[in-house]
Amino acid sequence: MPTPNFAAEAERIRQRVMDTLLGAFSELSEGLLIVDREARIVWMNEQYPHHLNIPDPAAVIGLPVEDVIPNSQMRSVVTTGRPIMLDIMDFGNESFVVMRLPVRDEAGEIIGGFGVVVFDDPRQLAPIVSRFQNLRHELADTRRKLDEARRTKYSxxxxxxxxxxxxxxxxxxxxxxxxxxxxxxxxxxxxxxxxxxxxxxxxxxxxxxxxxxxxxxxxxxxxxxxxxxxxxxxxxxxxxxxxxxxxxxxxxxxxxxxxxxxxxxxxxxxxxxxxxxxxxxxxxxxxxxxxxxxxxxxxxxxxxxxxxxxxxxxxxxxxxxxxxxxxxxPLRERLDDLPIIAESLADSVARRLGEPPRSLAPRALAYLARHNWPGNVRELANVLERGLLMSDADSLEREDFERILPGLEARPANPPAGHPRTLEEVQQEAEREAILAAIAAAAGNKAQAARKLGISRASLYEKISALGIAGDL
Structure with missing residues (x-):
């Protein structure tokens, strides 16, 4: 806790600073001006008249400040009571960096104001301005990144x-x-x-x-x-x-x-x-x-x-x-979309990993279509990324996915007990498997697959559409 002697010394130092502050500013500043509550000039230090080209400083005492300094904002300070901490004031061919503050009495009433020329050459502000500009650029960059983060990525x-x-x-x-x-x-x-x-x-x-x-x-x-x-x-x-x-x-x-x-x-x-x-x-x-x-x-x-x-x-x-x-x-209810979704995801994953683009073989797509995909498209993306990382081939084959998803039974040959299939469902499943096998054996050539099946190409396309297996090809 401060002692009485310390308190007295502190008050003496404070009073001394207050008494000498004006004198220090007057000696150090290239310009110091005091006005009354009507914005009339009360006093100037010795240096300021020289910068303002005033031959007789006494002649301007009592004049409205705007009559002497046309661009002055001192009237605004004594009227509003708000300081102007840093400003650039032009006077003729010169520019000054100035600070303006209101002066209040013991009751807090504004009785005048004073202005100080902080720098008589705005170029002296260059380091401060440069730092300010850097901060502005950093703030703008941060705002831009935030705006980008809040923009949508998908259409x-x-x-x-x-x-x-x-x-x-x-x-x-x-x-x-x-x-x-x-x-x-x-x-x-x-x-x-x-x-x-x-x-x-x-x-x-x-x-x-x-x-x-x-x-x-x-x-x-x-x-x-x-x-x-x-x-x-x-x-x-x-x-x-x-x-x-x-x-x-x-x-x-x-x-x-x-x-x-x-x-x-x-x-x-x-x-x-x-x-x-x-x-x-x-x-x-x-x-x-x-x-x-x-x-x-x-x-x-x-x-x-x-x-x-x-x-x-x-x-x-x-x-x-x-x-x-x-x-x-869910993905399992739109398996016709699986090939195009898989191709799109494979390209996206390859770009992200810096890998060359890969294709997916028809047999690989047919195998993936047998999965139930409980995790839907997100699970498919994971499976494709694992397949890309585990293979160096230009095309991902069925075998690549058999290691990731072994023993797929998404479409079991034997339905659960108590749910026997109709003869029509059995026939459709058999036709579906035969068509997929024929197309795979023909390396995707549907005309050749139709010949293997003993039907016309038009009939093959009709069955592909009717059985909903376009997505498996």
Whole structure:
């Protein structure tokens, strides 16, 4: 604790500094000016009149400062009470870097102001300006990267497929893009729900605004509220003193994608519902409401209607989200798309790994089509990457995938007990296997395969279409 002697000495030093500060500025500065509350000149130091080409300094005392220095901002300082800490003032052919401050009396009333020429040559500011410009460039670069991170990477062209199931969901998604209503995307894991959400945003009128994604299942429940709605400055111990914006604010004007919405807790469901209804949020620890304009696209791998029926998901929130519903089919239900999806994924993986492009042999595709693909397109990408890394050949063969997916029984020859197949189903399966074997033996030449099967090429194409095996070729 400071002693009485220290306190007295400190006060003496402070008073001395205050008494000599003006004198020090007067001696060191190339210009020092004092005005009264009416912005009339009260005093100048000896150097300033020389820079201002004033032959008789006494003659300007009492004059409005603008009559002597046309570009002065001292009147603004004494009128508003706001200092101008750093400015460049032009006077004739000269430019000065100046600082302007208000002067207050003991009661805090403004009684005048003073200005100081910090530099009489703005070039002396070059190091400061250079650092400032570097900081501006770094800030702009950071903002650009953040904007890029919040832009969508996918469009409808990335949702690969030409099967009826794929075309149907893409058509529905394009209609959703033209509207502004909430969208609920339902599908198994790995089917491309976020890709479809990004495609909707990219084709919507909000495409130029942010796309912000939140994976609800990946964030601890205790943090979800602050992630959504933000945190007020100093809301709790350890909170950022400047506060933090939530996902709703970050997505302002754009789209907020809520992945795995079915995993949201009931308490947060209620707060989300209010945000959607009122279009306003309240940051954690704040009593201030913030208006938001975001479009909601939600996705889930759960059966939300069943969750509602069993009381695990709020019915009112479900109805709010379930305006436009997209059901993304699993890969096993659109195997006609498997060849084109596999080729696209193989090219993408090869580019990422720095590998040359590889093709997939018809027998390899036929083998992959026998898998049930519980992980859907994401699992297919994993299998293709493993195949590319394990093979040096220009084309991936069936044997490459047999090592990764041994003993595939996605389409078992013997159905489960209690589910006997009809004679028509047995015949179709036999025809399917015969056609695939013939085409594989003919190295993909369908005319030669038709001759091996003893049918015309037209008949072969008809059977391929009727049996739905175009994707196996």
């Amino acid at each position: 409808f062209a990335n949702f690969v497929g030409a099967s009826p199931a794929c075309l149907s969901v893409k058509d529905q998604a394009r209609r959703a893009a033209r509207a502004s209503s909430p969208v609920l995307i339902i599908g198994e894991t790995g089917t491309g729900k976020e890709l479809l959400a990004q495609a909707i945003h990219s084709a919507s009128p909000r495409a130029g605004a942010p796309f912000v994604a939140v994976n609800i299942a990946a964030i601890p429940e205790t943090l979800l509220e602050s992630e959504f709605f933000g945190v007020a400055p100093g809301a709790y111990t350890g909170a950022d003193r400047k506060g933090r914006s939530g996902k709703f604010e970050l997505a302002q004007g754009g789209t907020l994608f809520l992945d795995e919405i079915g995993d949201m807790s009931p308490s947060l469901q209620a707060k989300l519902l209010r945000a959607l209804q009122e279009k306003e949020i309240e940051p954690v620890g704040s009593n201030r409401l913030i208006s938001v304009d975001v479009r909601i696209i939600a996705a889930t791998s759960r059966k939300l209607q069943q969750e509602v029926d069993e009381g695990r998901f709020r019915a009112d929130l479900f109805y709010r989200l379930n305006v436009m519903t997209l059901q993304v089919p």
